[in-house]
Amino acid sequence: ASVYYFLIWINEDRILYGYLSMLFLALSFYAHYLFIFAGVTLDLILFVTSSIKDRKKNLLILSIFFVVLCLPGFFQIKYLWEIKNTLFFLPTPTFTDVLKSIFPTILIIIFLCAYLATLIAAGNPLPEKEKLNIKSLKLVFAWSVSGPIIFYFLSLNLGHSLFAERYFLWSYPGVAILFACLLANSKNSKTTYWKISLVFILILVRSIDRSWQFEDWKAAASYLTAKKTSTILAYTGLIELERLNSDKSDIFKEYLTAPLMYYKLSNTVPVGMNTDITDIKNSNDVVFVAISKYDVNTQKYIDQMIAKRVFNQEKVYAKTQFGLVKVYEKR
Structure with missing residues (x-):
């Protein structure tokens, strides 16, 4: 929508379409902060290539309008920058x-x-x-x-x-x-x-x-149920897992394992990179569920969990894959 109104504004030179473009661009920024580069790039290109003074003036006004709309989001950017090593x-x-x-x-x-x-x-x-x-x-x-x-x-x-x-x-x-x-x-x-x-x-x-990628949660849940493990460590790839601690409420922990909770797998424990796994009981009977849309993320996390001795590297963990849902378990 932002690009659509941006092109109409260039063609018809009506400032209303420019405001609509910036509004939708701000909404896309809140959907994902990296979309800010879309607005900055299009504005710079138009500013450099345009020879019309009034258009440059309107572009400056629209840019200020966009920045004002995005101001609350810069606190989130600051936070994400602080934890960039985990992202x-x-x-x-x-x-x-x-x-x-x-x-x-x-x-x-x-x-x-x-x-x-x-x-x-x-x-x-x-x-x-x-x-x-x-x-x-x-x-x-x-x-x-x-x-x-x-x-x-x-x-x-x-x-x-x-x-x-x-x-x-x-x-x-x-x-x-x-x-x-x-x-x-x-x-x-x-x-x-x-x-x-x-x-x-x-x-x-x-x-x-x-080929369409899929996440076969139902098959993964059936597999885990058949294993009858006492503890399932679930890593769902959410940002909130990076600062997980024992003080979190039960509702918050349910949110972090929601995909598995839907299939009535109640013996799930959310784990993050800062989780102290020595606090988890029955550690000899554990299945680790890793869910990630990007293999490189999953593999790096698995390597870190191996380093923390969640898995014994000498025994090599077994992996069962259900689309993008990956189940790791001790042999």
């Missing part, structure tokens, strides 16, 4: 990763196939230069590459990798618009229809074999 476990990106993120391989293949097919069927498929708005293309190109590049340099300089596709999804509309401009500006409508139709078909075919 970021992604591998350090390479420049090749940046290039792959800016222009995904499958998108390049589809784009080239569309041009090749229309070259054969309708002659020259190249866009007419006089129909292209070079200034707009530069803006869109900057928008396309800014996300991966920003998070690449942040990862290199902060000492913690932030290079994850979900953090710069906001730059992908720029890639889509860039390719749309190049595909649509053909010398005849027949060529344009050929390319658009072919791109649609290729994307549809590509999506057919898409």
Whole structure:
């Protein structure tokens, strides 16, 4: 919604759409703090490329409006910065990763196939230069590459990798618009229809074999019930687990193990990186449940738990996987 109103504002130059864009951008910031880079990047690109003084003035006003809306969220950013060592476990990106993120391989293949097919069927498929708005293309190109590049340099300089596709999804509309401009500006409508139709078909075919990740909680719960273990240590990957202590209320602990509680596995104990496992009774009869959407996070946590002797590294723990739900147990 923010990008949609941002584009309308650029096109119609009505300040109301600018305010709507900033409002939705602020909401996305509260959904995930790293989306602040989306607003900052788009504002900077527009400020640099715009030659209209009134637009720059309005952009400054809108930026102040956005900052005011986001002020309460900066306390959360301060807190997250203090515990950053427990949040970021992604591998350090390479420049090749940046290039792959800016222009995904499958998108390049589809784009080239569309041009090749229309070259054969309708002659020259190249866009007419006089129909292209070079200034707009530069803006869109900057928008396309800014996300991966920003998070690449942040990862290199902060000492913690932030290079994850979900953090710069906001730059992908720029890639889509860039390719749309190049595909649509053909010398005849027949060529344009050929390319658009072919791109649609290729994307549809590509999506057919898409594999969906899932979390089979029901199967995991059945497996744990059959084990009849006296204690189940549950790590659900929540931030609150990083500062877990014995003073937490029972309701809070139920929240931390909620996915398993739903299946009536009442013998669950939430564990975090600071949990003193010596306080857990019946430690010889323990199953450890690790849930994480990112394997690198899970593996690093497991390694830390092994170091704390939750598992005996010499005996090697067994792993049973149910989608993204991973159950580790002593042999």
